[in-house]
Amino acid sequence: xxxxxKTTGPLEYRTNEGQMTILGFWIFxxxxxVLFSTLFATYAVLFGRTADAPTPAxxxxxxxxxxxxxLLLTSSFTCGLAVHEMRRGSxxxxxxxxxxxxxxxxxxxxxxxxxxxxxxxxxxxxxSSAYWSGFxxxxxxxxxxxxxxxxxxxxxLHQISKRGITNVTSRKFFIISLYWHFxxxxxxxxxxxxxxxxxxx
Amino acid sequence: xxxxxxxxxxxxxxxxxxxxxxxxxVAILFLLTYFKKWGWLWREWLTTVxxxxxxxxxxxxxxxxxxxxxxxxxxxxxxxxxxxxxFLDSQHYNEIFTTxxxxxxxxxxxxxxxxxxxIIVPLQIGARDFAFPYLNALSFWAFFMGAMLFNISFVIGGxxxxxxxxxxxxxxxxxxPGPGQNFYLMGxxxxxxxxxxxxxxxxxxxxxxxAPGMKLFHMPIFxxxxxxxxxxxxxAFPILTIALALLTxxxxxxxQFFTLTGEGLPMMWANLFWMWGHPEVYIVILPAFGIFSExxxxxxxxxxxxxxxxxxxxxxxxxxxxxxxxxxFFTMGAGAFVNSVFSVSTMLIAVPTGVKIFNWLATLxxxxxxxxxxMLWALAFxxxxxxxxxxxxMLGMAAADFQFHNSYFLIAHFxxxxxxxxxxACFAGLVYWYPKMFGHKMNERIGxxxxxxxxxxxxxxxxxxxxxxxxxMPRRLFITNVVEWLPLNVISTVGAFGMGIGFAIFxxxxxxxxxxxxxxxxxxxxxxxxxxxxxxxxxxxPYYNFATVPHVDEIDPYVRMKKEGKTTFDxxxxxxxxxxxxxxxxxxxxAFLGLASFGLVFEWIWLAIVGLIGGIIFMILxxxxxDEGYYxxxxxxxxxxxxxxxx
Numbered sequence: 001x002x003x004x005x006k007t008t009g010p011l012e013y014r015t016n017e018g019q020m021t022i023l024g025f026w027i028f029x030x031x032x033x034v035l036f037s038t039l040f041a042t043y044a045v046l047f048g049r050t051a052d053a054p055t056p057a058x059x060x061x062x063x064x065x066x067x068x069x070x071l072l073l074t075s076s077f078t079c080g081l082a083v084h085e086m087r088r089g090s091x092x093x094x095x096x097x098x099x100x101x102x103x104x105x106x107x108x109x110x111x112x113x114x115x116x117x118x119x120x121x122x123x124x125x126x127x128s129s130a131y132w133s134g135f136x137x138x139x140x141x142x143x144x145x146x147x148x149x150x151x152x153x154x155x156x157l158h159q160i161s162k163r164g165i166t167n168v169t170s171r172k173f174f175i176i177s178l179y180w181h182f183x184x185x186x187x188x189x190x191x192x193x194x195x196x197x198x199x200x201x
Numbered sequence: 202x203x204x205x206x207x208x209x210x211x212x213x214x215x216x217x218x219x220x221x222x223x224x225x226x227v228a229i230l231f232l233l234t235y236f237k238k239w240g241w242l243w244r245e246w247l248t249t250v251x252x253x254x255x256x257x258x259x260x261x262x263x264x265x266x267x268x269x270x271x272x273x274x275x276x277x278x279x280x281x282x283x284x285x286x287x288f289l290d291s292q293h294y295n296e297i298f299t300t301x302x303x304x305x306x307x308x309x310x311x312x313x314x315x316x317x318x319x320i321i322v323p324l325q326i327g328a329r330d331f332a333f334p335y336l337n338a339l340s341f342w343a344f345f346m347g348a349m350l351f352n353i354s355f356v357i358g359g360x361x362x363x364x365x366x367x368x369x370x371x372x373x374x375x376x377x378p379g380p381g382q383n384f385y386l387m388g389x390x391x392x393x394x395x396x397x398x399x400x401x402x403x404x405x406x407x408x409x410x411x412a413p414g415m416k417l418f419h420m421p422i423f424x425x426x427x428x429x430x431x432x433x434x435x436x437a438f439p440i441l442t443i444a445l446a447l448l449t450x451x452x453x454x455x456x457q458f459f460t461l462t463g464e465g466l467p468m469m470w471a472n473l474f475w476m477w478g479h480p481e482v483y484i485v486i487l488p489a490f491g492i493f494s495e496x497x498x499x500x501x502x503x504x505x506x507x508x509x510x511x512x513x514x515x516x517x518x519x520x521x522x523x524x525x526x527x528x529x530f531f532t533m534g535a536g537a538f539v540n541s542v543f544s545v546s547t548m549l550i551a552v553p554t555g556v557k558i559f560n561w562l563a564t565l566x567x568x569x570x571x572x573x574x575x576m577l578w579a580l581a582f583x584x585x586x587x588x589x590x591x592x593x594x595m596l597g598m599a600a601a602d603f604q605f606h607n608s609y610f611l612i613a614h615f616x617x618x619x620x621x622x623x624x625x626a627c628f629a630g631l632v633y634w635y636p637k638m639f640g641h642k643m644n645e646r647i648g649x650x651x652x653x654x655x656x657x658x659x660x661x662x663x664x665x666x667x668x669x670x671x672x673x674m675p676r677r678l679f680i681t682n683v684v685e686w687l688p689l690n691v692i693s694t695v696g697a698f699g700m701g702i703g704f705a706i707f708x709x710x711x712x713x714x715x716x717x718x719x720x721x722x723x724x725x726x727x728x729x730x731x732x733x734x735x736x737x738x739x740x741x742x743p744y745y746n747f748a749t750v751p752h753v754d755e756i757d758p759y760v761r762m763k764k765e766g767k768t769t770f771d772x773x774x775x776x777x778x779x780x781x782x783x784x785x786x787x788x789x790x791x792a793f794l795g796l797a798s799f800g801l802v803f804e805w806i807w808l809a810i811v812g813l814i815g816g817i818i819f820m821i822l823x824x825x826x827x828d829e830g831y832y833x834x835x836x837x838x839x840x841x842x843x844x845x846x847x848x
Contacts, residue, residue, distance in 0.1 A: 016409070020332045024405045027435055031397060035439035038473065042447065042458070049464035051457075126456045130465040133456035137447065155824050168827065 005167070010087060012171040025175045029182050036186050039141060040193065043134040048201075051129035056198035059119055065195045068111045069187065072146075075104035076184040083177045086170055094165070094173070095157055101180070105150050112143050135194065142190060145183050152176055209359050212293060214276075219356050248785040250334035251744055252319045255341045257638060259316025260631065262345060266309040267624075267704070269352065273301035275701055278662075282694035284682045294679035295362035296355065299385070302365030306485070307389055308348040310619065313627040314488040315344075315399055318427045321634055322403060324735035324742065325421045327412030327750040329778060332405040335823075336398050338787035343395030346795030350802070351388030354381065358803065361385035364677065366478070367448070369459035369470040374452040380802045386449045387798035391791075393441050400434030403427055412734065415753040421733040422498075422511055426491025429515045430484050433522060437480035444473035453804055468533060475526035483522040486618065487515055489626030490557060493579045496629050497561055498757075499730050500576035501568035507560040508756055514553035521550050531602045540599035547597035554590060558583065573727070574648035578629035581656045582621055589617025592667065607677075610670025616663045628655075628707065636726035640741045641718035643710050651706035658699020665689040665696075722847075725763070732757035737769045739845035745778045745833055748842045770842040777832040784828070790819035 006014040013019055050056075078101045085093030116136070119125075126136045153176055160169050209215050233239055249255060276297055280289045289297065319337070323330060331337045354360045358380035363372035372382045407428045411420070420428075447458045448470065457463030459470045498505040505511065527535060527543035561583060570576065592614040596605050605611055636642045669689050674681065681690060721740040725731040737759045738746060749771040751762060762768070797812025842848075 020405050020409045023409060024333060024401050027401045027404055031435045031439045034436050035443055038440050038443040042469065045466065045469055051464045126454060129463045130457040133458050137450065137456070155821060159825065
């Protein structure tokens with residue numbers, strides 16, 4: 001616990017505490033990589049084990065998934081813009097771009113929920129086969145992360161509107177931006193290794 | 202479900218346990234009320250974020266769990282020595298070997314070591330606390346709630362009975378209905394989250410909070426072992442999280458990951474479990490290596506031989522630990538090539554481990570050894586662990602493993618490494634750092650009695666089991682009335698009771714020393730032989746640890762500090778110290794998540810949701826928490842230090 005505060009550099013890195021928290025979050029993301037890797041591995045092992053349920057090639061639709069991908073990738077970009085505004089010290093710019101980010105994230109979630117319900121109607125649920133268990137848990141874990149991230153971001157926006165951009169709030173916001181980009185990276189892998197491969201094979 | 206269906210009934214042993222649990226609970230409540238200690242309990246312990254106090258709570262819980270796991274072991278040994286007595290029935294026996302294994306690994310070995318890390322690592326690197334003290338409290342309460350959840354299983358709902366490895370499909374909903382397996386899944390999940398958080402916390406603490414000038418290769422070896430262990434935790438525990446979650450979803454929500462229907466793959470559980478489980482073995486052995494290194498260097502009174510080789514061998518062991526998991530199921534039928542690869546990687550681990558053994562021997566070579574109790578544990582470790590290690594290499598040979606697999610040969614092997622490695626280290630570390638924690642030493646004479654009973658009992662108990670295994674006795678068998686096996690089983694049981702007596706003496710020693718041991722006057726308890734920074738603090742350690750943090754530019758910095766007459770109280774340079782505030786939130790939050798887990802165990806989804814909402818509310822409170830801690834004033838530091846140092 002050092003109390004020295006630097007006067008230069010990005011706000012979130014100026015205190016020792018800020019630096020440590022950010023490093024801790026990077027390590028946490030490392031653990032998250034392992035967590036998702038395990039889910040991807042499980043999914044890969046169970047690929048094709050659809051039992052009596054429909055196959056992914058029958059159900060996956062390129063349209064929906066492309067829209068979801070577009071929404072999430074754009075949200076990652078706008079999240080970057082929000083951090084850029086934070087560095088400029090603009091609460092207004094930060095809030096505006098983060099709200100755009102969250103709307104895009106909510107859109108993504110909406111499509112995902114629609115997609116899951118659609119699959120369930122077609123006879124592919126978490127219970128119908130090992131493959132679909134793997135699919136729903138992998139995509140669902142990502143979706144759950146997005147949901148948590150949205151709630152968390154709203155709480156942070158509220159805090160920033162009350163406290164402005166300080167060493168502490170900028171650290172918090174920087175961390176959620178890392179989290180948001182991370183979810184984007186995971187989605188790229190889901191898009192390619194689940195949807196694209198699922199549609200082809 | 203009514204209360205009668207909830208409670209386990211029909212077995213006098215369990216009735217006895219219920220009565221004793223009830224009596225102990227009433228006694229604790231009575232004592233706390235009678236001595237008006239409720240406020241003290243809340244203010245000093247339940248709300249603490251001090252790493253030293255959290256460490257003490259970890260170790261205390263671990264000792265209780267060692268008692269519980271030990272009782273399980275004794276009951277198994279009684280059954281195996283007198284199979285015709287009908288002491289346990291098959292169901293009860295299954296439950297007992299399951300809880301014994303799970304408790305010893307998850308709720309005894311890890312918390313014990315994490316407790317020692319909690320107390321010692323910040324002191325060794327010159328830090329005032331963990332990087333994230335709030336998170337540290339959260340980790341402890343996660344472990345504690347998980348442990349309690351797991352332990353109530355044998356009176357409420359029934360214990361898990363599918364072995365500590367919980368292999369599917371046996372542990373799936375079809376073959377193990379009821380709450381038993383859910384207790385296993387949720388108890389481990391909850392405490393596993395705590396362990397993961399501790400891993401991250403320790404890593405940041407060690408990487409970012411070292412004393413000025415202290416490079417990574419100046420760190421004490423126990424801190425190094427903790428850093429390496431933290432890496433393993435961070436990369437292995439998420440695998441367990443997922444494995445447990447998938448099986449939970451299988452059991453409660455009907456997915457098909459490990460089932461026999463829906464094209465599920467039961468053997469995938471074995472893979473996931475051991476991809477975590479093998480690194481887990483090193484999570485509990487590397488810190489043990491660290492403790493032995495410290496103890497051996499102190500009581501051989503010289504610098505640890507081959508410091509860098511020690512560090513690199515730990516790093517190599519950590520990397521290899523992720524590449525050997527298949528050796529736990531060579532007989533699964535992965536094929537000759539796969540088995541060969543994992544056989545070779547397994548045997549490779551013997552190389553860095555051998556390096557460490559020779560380094561310890563070289564440290565001892567031509568030194569003036571002081572045979573204190575801590576040192577005795579360390580010295581007993583070396584030959585005992587080698588026996589475990591060599592039989593491990595035998596098991597690692599895939600072709601031979603088909604003969605040893607699931608026999609008592611395996612049981613003997615892993616008890617030789619886990620007891621001689623981890624348990625001996627826990628005892629050595631506790632005895633060694635005891636004066637730092639409590640301000641007095643454990644009595645050496647009684648400690649030696651405990652040591653000899655335990656160590657001799659250990660060899661008498663487990664050495665015969667190698668031969669039982671070679672004679673074909675399989676593990677997890679409750680009727681063993683084969684005439685050839687009986688004598689060795691009886692001998693083994695005698696040894697187990699020897700260990701039990703040793704443990705009882707050890708616990709008695711805690712009480713005896715509290716009453717009669719001389720209070721420590723210096724911080725450097727072991728005849729001034731301390732080499733690392735934890736001995737530079739006063740005893741008892743002030744809550745801010747270091748009044749001033751010394752500049753460090755070598756291994757074993759305290760040796761030179763003593764020569765130059767430097768202390769951690771450089772009076773003119775004392776500055777106000779920033780400290781975190783105590784808070785009861787981690788405790789309450791984890792109590793809610795414990796409630797949620799309890800709900801999931803009985804598949805009462807409404808209760809799980811209530812608990813989860815409570816947990817989320819506390820997360821939201823946390824993000825709105827702008828408590829910045831407080832500063833300890835210079836006057837207070839000076840007053841404390843002057844008093845403690847007799848200035």
